[in-house]
Amino acid sequence: MNTVVIIGGGASGLMAALELLKHNIQVTIIEAKNRLGGRICTSNKGGFSQPVETGAEFIHGNLPLTLSLLDEAGIAYHSFNDKMVHIEKGQLKQESGLDHYWNKLMKQMAALKHDMPLNDFLNSFFSDSKYADLRTSVKSFANGFDLADASVASTKSLYQEWNKEMKDQYRIKEGYERLIQYLETECRQRGCLIYTDCCAKKISWRKNEVNILTMCSRIFKADKVMLTVPLSILHATSNSQYYVEFEPLIPEHIVAAGNIGFGNVIKIMLEFTEELAKERIKHAGFFLTNEIIPTWWNQLPLNNTILTGWVGGEKVTSLKDNTDEDLLKIALHSLSNAFHVPFSDLTTKLKAYKIANWYKEPHIHGGYSFNTIKSVEAKKILRKPVNDTIFFSGEALYEGSPGGTVEAALSSGKETATLLLKTLQ
Ligand SMILES: Cc1cc2nc3c(=O)[nH]c(=O)nc-3n(C[C@H](O)[C@H](O)[C@H](O)COP(=O)(O)OP(=O)(O)OC[C@H]3O[C@@H](n4cnc5c(N)ncnc54)[C@H](O)[C@@H]3O)c2cc1C
Structure with missing residues (x-):
C-alpha cells in the first residue's frame, strides 16, 4: 500500500x-x-453568547468546493448584511476617493498589459494631485483586506479579486x-x-x-x-x-x-450587553473608519451584540507586539471614537472579548497570502x-x-x- x-x-x-x-x-x-x-478556529470560550470566529469567518461567494462540502455535511450557512458604510464619530461620512473613482480605477486596472506593483501602477496612472485621496484609500484597501504590501503586490491579481461581484456571501452560524x-x-x-x-x-x-x-x-x-x-x-x-x-x-x-x-492580521471580537450603533448607522453590516482598528462588523441578520474589529497589513506592524489587554484598550478607543460612545460606557457594557493576534500565533505567524x-x-x-x-x-x-x-x-x-x-x- x-x-x-x-x-x-x-x-x-x-x-x-x-x-x-x-x-x-x-x-x-x-x-x-x-x-x-x-x-x-472557532472559539466557544470566553462568555460569548454564540461561537466566534477568530480566523476564517466568511464564505466569499458561491464557492463550489466549500458549499458542496457544507451541503454534504448538512452544515447550515446563511447570507449576511454586507452593506458597508464609512463612519466618523457615529455619523455617516462622505464617500472616499476610492468610491468616487472606483469605476475609473477598475477600467485602468483592466487595461494594464504588463503586471506591476500596485504602488507603481498608482504612481503611473493616478499621479495627479486630485487622486491623492484615491491613492491612499486604494493602498489601505489592498493592505487592510488583501493584507497586500502595495510596494510588491500584483496589480493584475488585485484587479481579479476586486472585479468580482461579491453578491452572495455567507457565514456558518455554528462556526x-x-x-x-x-x-x-x-x-x-x-x-x-x-x-x-x-x-x-x-x-x-x-x-x-x-x-x-x-x-x-x-x-x-x-x-x-x-x-x-x-x-x-x-x-x-x-x-x-x-x-x-x-x-x-x-x-x-x-x-x-x-x-x-504573506500578510498579517489582528482580529478582535467584542460582545456588549446592548447595541452600540445609533439608529442612522444601524442598517449597515460593515463600518469603515479612520481609527487604529479601522474596520468593524456586526453579525446582522443575527440578533446579537457582537462586534468584530479587523486590522490588517502594515498597520499590524506597530500593534503586533502589544499584549492582549493593550489591544483591547486600543480597540475600545477606536470603537468609542467611531461610534461616538464614551469609553467608560464601553468598558461597563463589555460582556466578553477575544483577541486573535495571528502574528503571534505559533506555527501560523500571519493571516493569508497575497x-x-x-x-x-x-x-x-x-x-x-x-x-x-x-x-x-x-x-x-x-x-x-x-x-x-x-x-x-x-x-x-x-x-x-x-x-x-x-x-x-
Ligand atoms: C484572521 C483570519 C481571517 C480569515 N478570514 C477568512 C474568511 O473570512 N474567509 C476565508 O475563506 N478565509 C479566511 N481566512 C483565510 C483562511 O483561514 C485560510 O486561507 C485557510 O484556512 C488556510 O488553510 P491551509 O490549510 O492552507 O493552512 P492552515 O490552516 O494554516 O493549516 C496549516 C497547518 O500547518 C500546521 N503546521 C505549521 N508548521 C507545521 C509543522 N512544522 N509540522 C506540522 N504542522 C505544522 C499549522 O499549525 C496549521 O494547522 C482568514 C484567515 C485569518 C488568519
Whole structure:
C-alpha cells in the first residue's frame, strides 16, 4: 500500500487526505498544534453568547468546493448584511476617493498589459494631485483586506479579486470548525492516522522515500510527503524554531515560496450587553473608519451584540507586539471614537472579548497570502512536485480567485492530491 504523510492539519491538509484516502492510500497527518483547523478556529470560550470566529469567518461567494462540502455535511450557512458604510464619530461620512473613482480605477486596472506593483501602477496612472485621496484609500484597501504590501503586490491579481461581484456571501452560524470536524470524521472513518502536538522538524528524502523527524523526536516514514504549512513556515530561516529542514535541500521551491506575499492580521471580537450603533448607522453590516482598528462588523441578520474589529497589513506592524489587554484598550478607543460612545460606557457594557493576534500565533505567524508580481511563476514552481516525492499544498498555492481563502486551501488540497495520485500510476 502506498503511504503519504501530510504535514499540517488545516483545511488543505484534511481535504488532500480525504481525496487520497478515497483512493486507498494510507495517510498520516501530523499537525504541530494541539488542534486541527489551522487558520479555521472557532472559539466557544470566553462568555460569548454564540461561537466566534477568530480566523476564517466568511464564505466569499458561491464557492463550489466549500458549499458542496457544507451541503454534504448538512452544515447550515446563511447570507449576511454586507452593506458597508464609512463612519466618523457615529455619523455617516462622505464617500472616499476610492468610491468616487472606483469605476475609473477598475477600467485602468483592466487595461494594464504588463503586471506591476500596485504602488507603481498608482504612481503611473493616478499621479495627479486630485487622486491623492484615491491613492491612499486604494493602498489601505489592498493592505487592510488583501493584507497586500502595495510596494510588491500584483496589480493584475488585485484587479481579479476586486472585479468580482461579491453578491452572495455567507457565514456558518455554528462556526467554520464544523467543516473541519466533518473532514476529520470522514478521514478517520477511512483509516487516516492523525497526530496533533506533532511538529515536523526535518525531512530527509530520496525518490519515493521520506523520513520525517518531529520536534518530539518521532520519526514518520512514507513514500511521499505533502507540506500544507502556512507560507510563514517556508519563509522561516534556519535560526527559527519553526524552520523545517530538508535533506537534501530544495532551494528552488523555498525561493519560490519567498516570492509569494504573506500578510498579517489582528482580529478582535467584542460582545456588549446592548447595541452600540445609533439608529442612522444601524442598517449597515460593515463600518469603515479612520481609527487604529479601522474596520468593524456586526453579525446582522443575527440578533446579537457582537462586534468584530479587523486590522490588517502594515498597520499590524506597530500593534503586533502589544499584549492582549493593550489591544483591547486600543480597540475600545477606536470603537468609542467611531461610534461616538464614551469609553467608560464601553468598558461597563463589555460582556466578553477575544483577541486573535495571528502574528503571534505559533506555527501560523500571519493571516493569508497575497500575490506579488512574481507569484505566478512562484506558484508554478511550488505546484511541481520535487522528484515526485515532496508535494506542496495550501491556500497560497491556489491559482484561482478568491485567493487566501478556505476555498483556496480546499481546492489546493484536492488538486495536489490528484497530482500525487498520478505519480503512483
Ligand atoms: C484572521 C483570519 C481571517 C480569515 N478570514 C477568512 C474568511 O473570512 N474567509 C476565508 O475563506 N478565509 C479566511 N481566512 C483565510 C483562511 O483561514 C485560510 O486561507 C485557510 O484556512 C488556510 O488553510 P491551509 O490549510 O492552507 O493552512 P492552515 O490552516 O494554516 O493549516 C496549516 C497547518 O500547518 C500546521 N503546521 C505549521 N508548521 C507545521 C509543522 N512544522 N509540522 C506540522 N504542522 C505544522 C499549522 O499549525 C496549521 O494547522 C482568514 C484567515 C485569518 C488568519
